[in-house]
Amino acid sequence: MRKSLMRITLRQLQVFRAVCESRSYSRAAEQMALTQPAVSLQIRQLEELIGQPLFEYVGKKLYLTEAAEALLRASGDIFDRLESLDMQLSDLQGSLQGQLDLCVESSAKYFIPHLFAAFRRRYPDVSLNLTVVNHAQAVRRLSLSRDDLLIMSQVPQDMALEFMPFLNNPIVAVASLEHPLCDEGELHLQDLTAYPLLVREKGSGTRRACEEYCHQQRAHFPQTLEIGSLDAQREAVAAGLGLALLPRHAVHLELRHGLLRELPVAELPLYRSWCVVHVRGKRLSPVAQAFFGFIREERAQISALATRFSGTARLPEAGIPT
Structure with a gap:
């Protein structure tokens, strides 16, 4: 091992990680309660010990060099091990x-x-x-x-x-209290397809599970509205914008207090x-x-x-x- 690496301090690594996270010397200084010249000095000393530049500017943006990427991974391992040591010492103390x-x-x-x-x-x-x-x-x-x-x-x-x-994560169909389907008896997924369906953003696990299940059940919704969060989706249902397939845990208060209605769909809940x-x-x-x-x-x-x-x-x- 290079002897120079043995002179790297934990404080230097903390400052370095702050710069990596914020991509800014000034924001890192604010985060670390230091002046910007102090941050610059710590990084310059660290670069001398590493023997390579750690950051470079392209335009006005700060980018990590390959050496910085390697140091970031190594510093993560170091701090993870110190955190684990702290926990183990606490465990030994009971x-x-x-x-x-x-x-x-x-x-x-x-x-x-x-x-x-x-x-x-x-x-x-x-x-x-x-x-x-x-x-x-x-x-x-x-x-x-x-x-x-x-x-x-x-x-x-x-x-x-x-x-x-x-x-289990039960997914159920919910509607506003004024929705026409609330006056019906037992329903099937196919009955819901005549109404707009509120769906999560692409990448959502709930959306993916529901799309796969509806495809299996041959229930195709021609009208959909994409809503980017569970909370917004829940409010959109209450506002009467459409139906939604939501985790029951996410709407338990609304169901309990009569703000939303769970529709009695034969093919639901969908359990994951x-x-x-x-x-x-x-x-x-x-x-x-x-x-x-x-x-x-x-x-x-x-x-x-x-x-x-x-x-x-x-x-x-x-x-x-x-």
Whole structure:
């Protein structure tokens, strides 16, 4: 190993990572509570130790060199190991401490905070960094191994992953209270196709699952409106813009308080399993291991939590996702 690399300090790496994240010396200085000349000095000293430039300007934009990309990966490994060490030392002292970096698909964002709250009652010194994305973004984050764990449905089959199904995600048809179909009895998916269907953006796991299922059931919707988030989709249904196929957990309050109506469609609910996922071979931190174990061991508690969001009877146990 080059002796110069042994002189790199953690502070220099922190400043370097701030510049990489913000793509700006001035924003990195603000983030690190430093002056811009101090940031420039730290980067210049780091470049002298590395022996190569780390950044270059093209026009007014700051870009990472290949050396910077390599250093960014190495620094990530270093800080991950230090975080893991901190957790292990806390564990040796009899208390689990540290942060769980958890990424969830948007359809799970309503339930997962309650699940983490149950976990935190057992481990009160654990903190949470929660990132909410759609399915396509979750897959990209998996390929980069950016998070400790992910909560997703439709686990990719072409990636080396470890996953565990733990809860069903029922997708139901919902309408405004004034919708004509609310006066009908039992319906079929085909009955819904005469009305506009509100769908999520491309890349949404719920949209993909519903499109595949409707295709299987030969239910084709000629009128669709694309709505870019679950919350906006829910409000658009309430406004009378159309029907939607939504996770029941996302609309449980509206259903419970009579703001939306779940339509009695014979082919629904459509069940997909939420799974906790990580890249196979990934070294999990003690906090991530504890959260994974909590999900595996506390199925009864998770099922009891889920009944608050179901609006119906107790949900069946989750199976292998399809």
